[in-house]
Amino acid sequence: MRVSLLRLAESVTSKPLNLQEASATLFPPIPLYRRLLRAHRSLPKEMRGLGDDYVKAEFRRHKEVTNPVHIIGFLSQWKMYLDELPRDAHAKSFSGKRLDSTVFEKMSPEQLGQLYELMHATKDVWKPIPEENS
Known part of the structure; x- marks a missing residue:
């Protein structure tokens, strides 16, 4: 095994796998x-x-x-x-990071669709709440 x-x-991978690692x-x-x-x-x-x-x-x-x-x-x-x-x-403070362009290029159409859906879902979550001036 x-x-x-x-x-x-x-x-x-070109680097051999260290099983303990x-x-x-x-x-x-x-x-x-x-x-x-x-x-x-x-x-x-x-x-x-x-x-x-x-x-x-x-x-x-x-x-x-x-x-x-x-x-x-x-x-x-x-x-x-x-x-x-x-x-x-x-x-x-978790801000994430940019997606590497090489990873983006290797994505399947299904993965790109999921990424697009995720992008729209996160835009709705992070909409700024307007402050009310009283």
């Missing part, structure tokens, strides 16, 4: 899912709701995936996202 995982990882950085799906939802607790209310819904939907969509390359990619991308989230409950 370990040898086949090593060969699979080497075929995906990989197991230390990747979480199984359920613990990763739980950590993501816990990490969202430190986000502002609107951002937390949007993030929780998105995480739940993505994990549901990928529940039946059996391709090991897709599973490793899915888990590693969500782990990278988890690492970007603020760790402190008092840290309310």
Whole structure:
């Protein structure tokens, strides 16, 4: 099992996989899912709701995936996202980052559609609330 995982990882990347390092950085799906939802607790209310819904939907969509390359990619991308989230409950400043153009170019039409929907959903969440002058 370990040898086949090593060969699979080497075929995906030019850098050989260190199994100890990989197991230390990747979480199984359920613990990763739980950590993501816990990490969202430190986000502002609107951002937390949007993030929780998105995480739940993505994990549901990928529940039946059996391709090991897709599973490793899915888990590693969500782990990278988890690492970007603020760790402190008092840290309310999560601004995200720009999408790398090379990643954007590699997206499938379905992924681009999801990104477009996400863009519109976030615009509604972050509309400035007009202040009333009394």
